[in-house]
Amino acid sequence: MKKLGINVDHVATIRNSRGGIHPDPHIAAIVATKYGADSITIHLREDRRHIKDLDVKKICKNNKIIVNLEMAANFQMLKIALKNKPNYVCIVPEKRKEVTTEGGLNILKNKLKLKKILKYLNKANIRTSLFVNPSLKDIKLSKEINSECIEIHTGRISELIKANLDYSRELKKIKKCAKYAINLGLEVHAGHGMDYKTTKILNSIKEIKEFNIGHFIIGESFFYGIKNVIKKFKGILKK
Ligand code: PXP
Numbered sequence: 001m002k003k004l005g006i007n008v009d010h011v012a013t014i015r016n017s018r019g020g021i022h023p024d025p026h027i028a029a030i031v032a033t034k035y036g037a038d039s040i041t042i043h044l045r046e047d048r049r050h051i052k053d054l055d056v057k058k059i060c061k062n063n064k065i066i067v068n069l070e071m072a073a074n075f076q077m078l079k080i081a082l083k084n085k086p087n088y089v090c091i092v093p094e095k096r097k098e099v100t101t102e103g104g105l106n107i108l109k110n111k112l113k114l115k116k117i118l119k120y121l122n123k124a125n126i127r128t129s130l131f132v133n134p135s136l137k138d139i140k141l142s143k144e145i146n147s148e149c150i151e152i153h154t155g156r157i158s159e160l161i162k163a164n165l166d167y168s169r170e171l172k173k174i175k176k177c178a179k180y181a182i183n184l185g186l187e188v189h190a191g192h193g194m195d196y197k198t199t200k201i202l203n204s205i206k207e208i209k210e211f212n213i214g215h216f217i218i219g220e221s222f223f224y225g226i227k228n229v230i231k232k233f234k235g236i237l238k239k
Contacts, residue, residue: 001238002211002237003039003209003211004210004230004233004234005038005040005189005210005211005212005213006037006039006040006041006212006214006230007041007043007213007217007218008025008041008042009025009041009043010214010215011024011025011028011218012050012052013049016049025050025055025059026055026058026059026062029065029067030062030064030065031227033064035226035227035231036234039066039212040065041068041069041070041090042055042056042059042067042068042070043070043071044071044077044080047096053080056086057084060086061084066088067086067088068086068087068089068090068212069081070089070090071089071090072092072094073093073114073117075117078117078120081121081126082121082124085126086126087126088126089126089127090130090212091114091117091128091129091130092105093106093131101192102155104130104132104138104152104153105130105131105132107138107142111141114130114145115145115146118147128146128147128149129147129149129150129151130142130147131151131153132151133152134153134156134170134174136176138150139177139181139184142181142186143184143185143186149186150181152174152189152208154190154193154202156170157198157201157202158195161198162193162198171201171202174202174205175205175207178190178207179207187209188207188208188209189208189209189210190208190210190211190212191211191212191213193215194211196216196233199211199213199236199237200239203237203239211237217233
């Protein structure tokens with residue numbers, strides 16, 4: 001059965017809209033873990049628009065939570081990661097003006113910097129991953145610079161599925177990439193824009209070991225409660 005990572009950034013988004021301390025993403029991480037999340041993703045963005053440094057500190061300190069820290073490829077973030085020691089780090093591209101992570105990393109352009117950052121993280125026994133587009137070239141490069149895992153950006157297929165458009169080519173592409181990555185010895189994850197329907201479809205790719213889902217889970221939890229939402233996702237992953 002694939003693992004379910006839950007991104008709690010949007011709990012912080014709601015908290016920050018009032019500038020107070022509620023709702024607390026650390027509590028969200030504790031509750032999500034209690035109800036079956038296999039890991040908790042937090043993205044410390046350079047503009048700190050949702051998760052703050054103190055959230056990272058508190059969540060990483062709680063050894064009952066498996067933490068996946070998403071961060072941009074820069075040495076300030078590396079310093080924060082090495083200090084807080086999350087279980088996993090996933091390096092993502094970051095643009096100031098984007099609403100969310102719009103695509104995978106440009107690995108070729110940032111090859112040397114990424115390689116250096118991965119070296120430090122690997123040495124610190126933090127599981128490393130790169131957020132990539134479904135591209136064989138980027139997957140090959142990920143292996144070359146010693147990432148342990150890749151996370152395939154599922155934004156495009158999710159949009160096609162939600163719009164009831166033909167997603168078969170995109171699905172084939174993701175499947176091919178996942179197989180290629182496994183053959184290179186990389187662990188394969190996937191995420192972005194996923195909901196129940198997307199998860200059902202992508203669950204057919206056996207090479208994918210983990211999904212990371214945020215916005216839909218937090219949003220759906222307003223109506224049905226996080227316990228029920230996680231249960232429903234776990235039910236899909238079991239099939
Ligand atoms: N995986 C990565 C690497 C991401 O950057 C994000 C968005 O922060 C997600 C997964 C989750 O995406 P969503 O919130 O659309 O489920």
